Amino acid sequence: MKFHKKPGLPPSIPAASMSDVVFTLLLFFMVSTVIKKFTGLVVEIPEAYKVEKLHTKTHTSYIWIDAVENISFDDYQISSLDEVYQIARDKIERDVQLLIFLRVDRNMKMGVLSDVQQELRKAGALRIVYGTKTKATPN
Amino acid sequence: MLVEKRKKTTAEIPTGSMADIAFLLLIFFIVITTVGTDKGIDLVLPPEGDVKEIPKTNIMNILLNDRGDILVDEESRFINQIKDIVKDKIAKNDKIIISVKTTKLTPYKVFVAVLDQLKQAEAKKISIAEPDK
Numbered sequence: 001m002k003f004h005k006k007p008g009l010p011p012s013i014p015a016a017s018m019s020d021v022v023f024t025l026l027l028f029f030m031v032s033t034v035i036k037k038f039t040g041l042v043v044e045i046p047e048a049y050k051v052e053k054l055h056t057k058t059h060t061s062y063i064w065i066d067a068v069e070n071i072s073f074d075d076y077q078i079s080s081l082d083e084v085y086q087i088a089r090d091k092i093e094r095d096v097q098l099l100i101f102l103r104v105d106r107n108m109k110m111g112v113l114s115d116v117q118q119e120l121r122k123a124g125a126l127r128i129v130y131g132t133k134t135k136a137t138p139n
Numbered sequence: 140m141l142v143e144k145r146k147k148t149t150a151e152i153p154t155g156s157m158a159d160i161a162f163l164l165l166i167f168f169i170v171i172t173t174v175g176t177d178k179g180i181d182l183v184l185p186p187e188g189d190v191k192e193i194p195k196t197n198i199m200n201i202l203l204n205d206r207g208d209i210l211v212d213e214e215s216r217f218i219n220q221i222k223d224i225v226k227d228k229i230a231k232n233d234k235i236i237i238s239v240k241t242t243k244l245t246p247y248k249v250f251v252a253v254l255d256q257l258k259q260a261e262a263k264k265i266s267i268a269e270p271d272k
Contacts, residue, residue, distance in 0.1 A: 015158075018158050019154075019158040019161055022161040022165055025165055026165040026168065029168035029169055030164075030168055032172065033171060033172045035171065046248040046251045046252070048180055048251055048252070048254070048258075049255055049259060050180070050258040051179055051180060052178065052179065052180070052181055054178065057177070060177070101177060102179075104247055105247070106247060108246075108247040109243060109244050109246060110241040110243060110244070110245040110246075110247055110270060111270065114243070114267075114269060114270050117184060117267070118269065121184050121185070121186065121187045124187070126184040126185070127181070128181070128183075129177075129179040129180065129181045129182070130179050130180045130181075130251055130254065131177065131178070131179040132251060133178070134178060138219075138259055
């Protein structure tokens with residue numbers, strides 16, 4: 001049996017709307033992109049099951065505390081706890097919605113952290129988040 | 140005098156390469172986009188100097204020692220028991236405030252694990268007590 005090839009148009013993908021599609025994607029990525037601001041310190045954050053996603057990065061400042069008790073506040077190396085107060089005070093004056101995101105190494109003790117928290121309380125920066133990874137199962 | 144009318148040329152922007160430009164931009168943004176990975180346990184600290192008297196019946200104490208052992212209302216417990224105990228307590232008394240007290244040497248990961256348990260038990264009133272000097 002012989003198959004006859006149908007004479008017809010060569011197959012083609014309409015390219016006219018291609019740029020629209022690409023532009024839409026482009027717009028999406030442009031809007032959703034937040035350029036990373038800080039490098040921070042190397043920390044291994046603990047795990048937790050019931051975590052919440054950070055809603056906004058615009059009102060967020062980061063504090064890193066690594067395993068050897070280096071403290072970094074938005075990439076500014078802290079040498080005395082008083083500076084935590086100063087910086088937090090400055091930031092809360094500029095943005096009342098300020099949220100402090102704490103990235104503390106899992107092998108740290110509570111001492112340094114609670115000192116930092118006391119400074120934040122003094123400065124009035126009360127909304128904090130303990131950064132964690134997500135754990136698959138509870139407990 | 141004869142003035143010849145110039146032939147009109149219509150102004151046009153070449154659109155053929157538009158898609159290519161858009162593609163390049165698109166690739167740039169895809170590459171630099173990091174999907175938001177900031178997750179954690181949120182908490183609101185009490186304002187400085189804010190001391191409230193709370194009736195003892197409305198407080199549940201969770202104490203963590205230097206080794207990370209846990210004492211819930213004077214009884215030693217494991218981390219994974221906290222959730223159920225707290226759930227029970229809240230069901231009985233919805234005004235209850237859970238006070239977590241650590242020492243300066245309590246491991247941070249135990250503290251986070253306890254907070255995680257409290258969040259799993261839907262506890263809203265959590266208070267972090269200052270470690271003793």
